[in-house]
Amino acid sequence: MSSLRGDAGSTQSKTSTEEVREILDKLASRSSCREFDSSLISPETLEDILCDGVEAPSSCNQQNWHFIVVADPAQKLRARDISGGNHHFSECSALIYLCFQKGWTHGNLSIVQSVAGACYHMMLSAHLRGFQCIWNAGIGDQIALREMLELPQTFDVIGALAIGRAKVTAPKIKAPRRSVNEIFSWERFERPEASIYPVKEAVAYPFWEIRNDSNPFALWDPRCWTWDQLADFRGYSVWAKSPLAGVYVSRRQGDALEAEHALLPDLPLGAQVAEIMPWGGTSTTALLNRLRSNVDLSVVELSNNNLSFIRERLSREGHDLTQVNFDLMVNGQLPYTDASMDLVILPQMLEHVPNPTALLDEVVRVLVPGGSVLASVRNANSAYGKLWKAEESKAQVPNQGPFTPLSATDVAAWFAARFEIDQEVGIGISATGDAHVMTDDACYSGRLYAIRGRLA
Numbered sequence: 001m002s003s004l005r006g007d008a009g010s011t012q013s014k015t016s017t018e019e020v021r022e023i024l025d026k027l028a029s030r031s032s033c034r035e036f037d038s039s040l041i042s043p044e045t046l047e048d049i050l051c052d053g054v055e056a057p058s059s060c061n062q063q064n065w066h067f068i069v070v071a072d073p074a075q076k077l078r079a080r081d082i083s084g085g086n087h088h089f090s091e092c093s094a095l096i097y098l099c100f101q102k103g104w105t106h107g108n109l110s111i112v113q114s115v116a117g118a119c120y121h122m123m124l125s126a127h128l129r130g131f132q133c134i135w136n137a138g139i140g141d142q143i144a145l146r147e148m149l150e151l152p153q154t155f156d157v158i159g160a161l162a163i164g165r166a167k168v169t170a171p172k173i174k175a176p177r178r179s180v181n182e183i184f185s186w187e188r189f190e191r192p193e194a195s196i197y198p199v200k201e202a203v204a205y206p207f208w209e210i211r212n213d214s215n216p217f218a219l220w221d222p223r224c225w226t227w228d229q230l231a232d233f234r235g236y237s238v239w240a241k242s243p244l245a246g247v248y249v250s251r252r253q254g255d256a257l258e259a260e261h262a263l264l265p266d267l268p269l270g271a272q273v274a275e276i277m278p279w280g281g282t283s284t285t286a287l288l289n290r291l292r293s294n295v296d297l298s299v300v301e302l303s304n305n306n307l308s309f310i311r312e313r314l315s316r317e318g319h320d321l322t323q324v325n326f327d328l329m330v331n332g333q334l335p336y337t338d339a340s341m342d343l344v345i346l347p348q349m350l351e352h353v354p355n356p357t358a359l360l361d362e363v364v365r366v367l368v369p370g371g372s373v374l375a376s377v378r379n380a381n382s383a384y385g386k387l388w389k390a391e392e393s394k395a396q397v398p399n400q401g402p403f404t405p406l407s408a409t410d411v412a413a414w415f416a417a418r419f420e421i422d423q424e425v426g427i428g429i430s431a432t433g434d435a436h437v438m439t440d441d442a443c444y445s446g447r448l449y450a451i452r453g454r455l456a
């Protein structure tokens with residue numbers, strides 16, 4: 001929350017300090033909603049919100065924005081399908097598509113800046129009126145949208161504001177904000193190292209050469225990132241979605257998670273289990289469904305932001321949180337004493353860390369004698385590994401953070417040097433989707449390689 005200091009504003013402002021505080025607090029209480037109750041908002045109210053929005057400034061005052069309100073249920077369903085991942089499109093009361101006329105004020109993206117100003121103004125109007133919103137850039141295929149909206153070629157569409165009423169079950173937690181000292185500086189650029197992310201060495205980084213799916217400067221190798229940078233990046237970007245039940249279940253992995261968890265060992269009552277770096281908690285919720293309730297699970301992440309996301313996610317999934325501890329890992333050190341864990345689970349995370357073998361040494365340190373470790377990794381020597389190299393790694397680094405698929409045979413050797421190997425499998429023949437389980441030598445060519453070891 002900002003403070004209200006004694007500086008006098010212009011004489012035009014007659015708002016009292018208390019009123020200002022109240023308005024600012026109210027605005028700051030807005031948070032994105034991704035779970036709407038499908039109820040309707042009247043066309044008149046939607047028009048009022050639009051009227052508020054266009055009070056925003058625009059470049060050269062041209063107001064070259066255009067907003068298309070989609071409230072028809074069949075159209076919202078179509079919008080959801082086109083968007084791909086934004087399921088809330090069909091449940092909100094209305095979508096306001098953010099469009100603009102091309103050919104004017106392109107410099108410094110002025111037209112885009114103008115539309116953004118109007119969108120936020122509408123968001124705040126809707127919020128003050130007691131509705132919930134979410135701003136979406138993820139609107140999907142432009143051609144399909146152009147057809148749906150009957151948008152002329154001289155206009156573009158860059159986003160959609162979804163407005164509605166939150167379902168009672170919608171998460172009420174707000175995405176964390178960086179400390180303000182971190183994101184501004186006086187007179188010259190200054191910013192903490194942890195929030196300046198590494199990129200490939202280049203003389204310059206021209207904006208127009210960088211796209212989501214093609215970023216020539218993206219540095220996917222986690223060895224080039226510090227632990228602090230990884231923690232910072234992963235900790236904020238997980239909030240690109242709300243901690244809803246079912247969120248971040250990857251279409252790519254399909255049933256692979258189940259195949260990984262099929263390798264879980266039998267555990268004694270009261271066993272101490274640690275799951276390391278599960279990011280958004282998708283594997284954690286599956287794990288809790290499998291583990292007996294008298295197992296003591298500790299979730300370990302690099303940032304408290306991930307821990308609070310996972311905590312909320314698990315409660316949305318209906319899990320009993322008294323069974324779960326949430327612990328922070330700093331600088332690659334597992335936050336446990338020597339010989340204290342019965343099982344450590346490494347869910348597709350070794351490929352995300354600066355030094356995977358040092359992490360395995362940490363696992364050795366914290367396991368009790370006879371304790372188990374279960375790891376899965378994206379395999380470089382697989383159809384997926386080829387796809388990653390040819391296509392995926394050319395894109396921007398994903399929200400989960402930088403990673404580089406590891407060779408299954410390398411991982412097998414790292415395990416053999418530290419543990420007795422109990423079981424190893426390959427999961428997935430194709431680059432995406434299937435969860436076919438492979439054993440014997442074929443296990444080294446699966447999309448994922450999963451291995452369970454035991455400390456002698």
Ligand SMILES: Cc1cc2nc3c(=O)[nH]c(=O)nc-3n(C[C@H](O)[C@H](O)[C@H](O)COP(=O)(O)O)c2cc1C
Nearest residue numbers: 030031032086135136137138139174175239240241
């Ligand atoms: C330009 C823009 C585009 C966004 N696109 C999406 C989107 O496609 N899907 C989504 O779920 N959230 C989207 N968001 C919402 C952000 O994830 C959200 O604002 C952020 O996590 C901060 O949370 P808060 O709005 O609750 O404060 C977008 C936000 C902005 C400003």
